[in-house]
Amino acid sequence: MSGAAGPGANLSALRSHNAALVLRLLRDAGEDGVSRLELAGRTGLTPQAVSKITARLRAEGLAAEAGQRASTGGKPPTALRLVPGARHAIGLHLDRDELTAVLVDLAGTPVAARTAPFDFGAAADEAMAAATAEVRALLADAGAGGTESGVAAGGGNDGAAGGGTGGPAGGVTGGPAGGGTGGP
Template identity: 35%
Template sequence: MKVGTAETTTVDAAGMRAQNSSLLLNMIWREQQLSRAEIARRTELSPSTVSAIVADLEHSGLVRNIGAGVSRGGRRPTLIGFCDDAFSIIGVEMGATHVTVVLTDLRGRVRAHRHTPHAVREDPRGTLQKVKELVQECLDAERVPRRSVLGMGVAVPSPVHPSTPGKLSPLIVPAWRDYDVQDSLKSAFHLPVLVDNDANLGALSERYWGAGVGGEDLTYIKLGTGIGAGFIIHGDVYRGSGGTAGEISHIAVDPAGQQCVCGLRGCLVTLIGTVPLVERARELMGQKGRRAPTVRELVEGARAGEPAARQVIDSLGHYLGIAVAGLLNLLNPAIVVLGGEISSVGDLLLDPLRASVRKRALSTSMAETRIVTSALGDRAIAVGAATLVLQAALRDRSLFPLQHVRKTA
C-alpha cells in the first residue's frame, strides 16, 4: 500500500512539473520577456520552482537571459526572453491544385518558402513526392539540420477524422483512398507530423498572426476549388466530433441545382467553387471554345472593371452570403475572414457579400460581426500548418526535443 502511494506521489509530482513547465513556457512565449519575479507573481509558484523550470528551459535552448529590466525600487531584475530561433517548423499546404511549403521560426516568421502547381486531388503519389522535394529544398536553403526541426504540420483539402489523421476523405478526394499522409511523411523525415483540414489551419493562422490575435472568436472561409470554413471558438479550433465541422462546400443553396461530387444537389461549391466560377466567366466573356480564365485573370479583370468579371464576383458574393448568414445566425463570430486568391478583390467581393448577408442574417448577428479579407497572403495556410505544431508544443513542453542545447557565443 505504501509503495503504491509513493508511486502515485511520484507520478503526480512529475505531472505537476511538466504542467508548470508548459505553463511558464507559454507565458514567456506570449510575453516575449519577463523576470523570474514577475513569473512567480503571476503563477503563484515559489521563486525556487520558477528558477528550476527556467534553468531547464534555458538548458533546452528555449529561453535565455536578455539583460536587466526596469527597477521598481531595488535591484534591476534579469529578464528572461523566448528564443524564437531555437527550432524551426515545417508547414505544408496541399491545396487541390498546388503544394506550398514554408519553414518558420517559433514566432511564425517564414524563413524559406516554396510553391508549385500540382494536381493534388488526382495524383497522391506525385503529390507526396513533391512535398518531400520542397521540404528538403527549404531545409537546404536555410541549412537547417533535421535535429533542429520541431515537427511538420500539413494542411489537406479534406476533412480529417481524429482517429485517422493521415487519411483523407474518400468521398471528397477518392484518389487518396489508399494513402496515409502522416505515415508517408513521418517515414521520410523521421519527424512528428500533424495533419488537419486546410480551412481549420487558415483559421489557426488568423488566430495567431492575423485578424484574430485579439482573441475574438472567428470564422475563416477558404475560397478555392472547394469552399471550407474553419472555426475558432474560445481561442481554439472547433473540429466537430468527426472532424467535418466547416464543410460549407456542401450546404445546399439551390435545390434544383446540379449534382455535386458528394452526391447531394445544388451544393455551394457547384456554384462558387473555382471551376464553376471560371466557366461562368468564360461564358459571359463570349469565349466558348477557348480556355477559361484563371482565378488571377478573373481578379485582374474585376479590378480593371471588366463587366463579366464583375458579374461573376457579384454572383460569388450573393451565394457566399447565403452561407455566411447561416453561420452568423448559428455561431455569431466576432470576425469572418475570407481567404484564397479570389478574396484579393477586396471590396468588390465584400460589398455584394455583406448585402446578401444583411438580407438573411439577424440584425443583431450582423451588427456584432466584422467581415474582412485576410491580410496574411498566399502563405497563410502553410504558416497555419506550422502553427499547429507550435501550438501543440507550447501546450506540451515534452514535444520539444530534450537533447537540443542552444549554442552561446
C-alpha cells in the first residue's frame, strides 16, 4: 500500500460531522420537517444514532417537532424541523469601496444587513477594526447573539494564471479572528 493516507477523524469530529449532516437535512426539509427514520435512511446512520443526534439538537434548541406523520401501522412517526432563529451567522463582504455585513438565520435567510464605507488601501489592522465595528453594530441593531462569523473577499479570476487575483482584502492574511482586535 502506498501513498499518503487522509486525515483520520476522532469521535468529536465524527459527532460534529453527523450532527451537521442531520442539520442540513432538517434545513432542506423546511417547515414540514422529516422523521427520524427518514433521516436514518438519507444519512446511512442507524436509527439509534439519529435519535441521539436529534435529542442533542432538540436540547440545544436547534430542532423541534413539526407534527405527526401518517402511520402505516404502529406509532405515527414524529417529524422534526430546524429552528431557524436558534442561531445566526454573519457574512462579511469586503469590496473596493464598502464593507457589507449580513446576519442570516440557520436557514440562510437574511435577518439584517449593514453597509459602510471601506478604505481599500487600509492596513490590515484598520480593515479588521472596521469589520469588527460593523459586526458589533449589526449584532446590536438586530439584538442577536451567539453567532459564528465568516469572511468572504471577492476578487477577479485570472484564467491565464490559473487562479484568483486576490481582491480588496488580498493583503489581509493571518489576522486575528476575534483575538487582537477584541473581535465580536
